[in-house]
Amino acid sequence: MNRLALVRSSILFNQARAFSCSKPNLVFGKDFKPGPYPKTEAERIAAAKKYGLKPEDYEPYPDNGFGFGDYPNLGSVSTDMKSDWGDYDDPYLKRNYGEPINVTQEQITADKVTLAKPRVSFSQIIFWFVFGGFAYIGLNLFLWDKKCFVPLAPKQYPRNALNGEEKHYKF
Amino acid sequence: MGSSTSQYILTFTESWTQPNVVPSVVDKPKHDPLEGFESGRQERVRKATDEDLYWAKIPPNRRDYCADHLIEYQRCRKLNYPFLSECEHYKHEWDHCQNEDTISRMKEFERERRLLKRDERKRLSEETAME
Numbered sequence: 001m002n003r004l005a006l007v008r009s010s011i012l013f014n015q016a017r018a019f020s021c022s023k024p025n026l027v028f029g030k031d032f033k034p035g036p037y038p039k040t041e042a043e044r045i046a047a048a049k050k051y052g053l054k055p056e057d058y059e060p061y062p063d064n065g066f067g068f069g070d071y072p073n074l075g076s077v078s079t080d081m082k083s084d085w086g087d088y089d090d091p092y093l094k095r096n097y098g099e100p101i102n103v104t105q106e107q108i109t110a111d112k113v114t115l116a117k118p119r120v121s122f123s124q125i126i127f128w129f130v131f132g133g134f135a136y137i138g139l140n141l142f143l144w145d146k147k148c149f150v151p152l153a154p155k156q157y158p159r160n161a162l163n164g165e166e167k168h169y170k171f
Numbered sequence: 172m173g174s175s176t177s178q179y180i181l182t183f184t185e186s187w188t189q190p191n192v193v194p195s196v197v198d199k200p201k202h203d204p205l206e207g208f209e210s211g212r213q214e215r216v217r218k219a220t221d222e223d224l225y226w227a228k229i230p231p232n233r234r235d236y237c238a239d240h241l242i243e244y245q246r247c248r249k250l251n252y253p254f255l256s257e258c259e260h261y262k263h264e265w266d267h268c269q270n271e272d273t274i275s276r277m278k279e280f281e282r283e284r285r286l287l288k289r290d291e292r293k294r295l296s297e298e299t300a301m302e
Contacts, residue, residue, distance in 0.1 A: 149196045151182040153279035155272070157235055158217040168236075169204050169212035171278050 034069035048072075051100045061103070071103055078108035078115040182284075192291050194283035202286045237268035 037060060038044045047070040048058035061068040082094040089096045093109065102108060108115060156168045186193035194200060205212060218239040219227075227242045244261035251257040 146187050148183050149186075151179065151280050151284075152196060152273065152276040153194070153283065154197060154199060155235060155276065156215065158215075160234070166199075167204070168215040170215055171212075171275060 034071040036069055037063040038070050043070075052098050053100060068103060072100055074100060074102050076115045077102070078113065079105075079110040080114050081116050189291075192284065192287045194280055194287060196280075200279060200283040202283060206286070236272060237265055240265040240268050 035047060035050070038047045044058065044060075045055045047060065048055045050070075051058065051072050053072055059073050060070050061073050079094050086094065088094050093101070093105070095101060107113065158168075159165065182193065215236055217236050219229075219242055223242060224234050224238055227245060229238055229241060229245075233241055240261065244258060244265050247258035247261045248255060
């Protein structure tokens with residue numbers, strides 16, 4: 001089964017589950033609420049174990065009043081930056097069972113935004129745009145007197161108000 | 172084909188290097204059209220009159236030496252519509268006339284170019300004689 005079929009089947013399955021659910025979704029915030037900011041080394045190790053991380057990989061957000069508590073800072077890695085070809089338990093989020101998720105995961109799924117560095121930066125885009133404009137103007141000024149033309153004499157019209165009594169001849 | 176293309180390119184590259192020996196494509200030829208023709212030249216005539224052009228509603232840019240063919244063609248179109256393939260002959264006549272007109276324009280250009288080159292040669296020889 002290919003990756004796209006996996007994603008589609010997982011979406012359809014979740015949708016079917018949502019439609020078939022007879023009760024409203026009840027979410028208890030206290031179950032998902034992070035614990036207090038770890039101050040001692042023992043608290044750090046306990047928090048790392050809680051989120052399924054090694055103690056050396058665990059790094060909480062700074063305790064600056066945002067209320068993230070002991071939730072781990074997993075870096076700015078959006079879903080589309082992960083490998084497309086991994087055998088994930090959840091192909092939509094590209095996540096395996098028990099794997100911690102980013103604190104802003106709902107904003108950085110593959111169908112929303114990417115945090116990957118753009119291939120061409122904005123300053124480069126502006127530079128090449130301005131460069132192209134000046135190159136166009138400069139070439140125009142440089143080649144202004146070097147025109148191409150079809151080597152034909154002007155078309156001859158019979159006597160009219162413009163050419164008066166001028167006569168035209170055959171060869 | 173190759174020679175005509177190189178001639179076409181050479182004409183305007185020459186106009187960049189020596190603009191005084193290449194005639195203008197906008198202005199009329201400056202030399203007398205009868206210069207060098209001992210027995211004279213046959214004058215071009217348009218068979219259609221201004222009256223004909225007016226009543227046939229021929230636009231000003233078509234009022235050239237092929238306008239009589241164009242009038243015949245348009246008359247045929249009007250009479251035979253929608254069977255316009257009946258007018259192939261008239262269309263061909265008009266196209267042929269336009270082709271001949273373009274060839275005469277090419278000849279006029281080439282004549283003017285050669286006369287300009289002749290003038291340039293004369294001027295250079297006079298300059299060397301003066302020195």
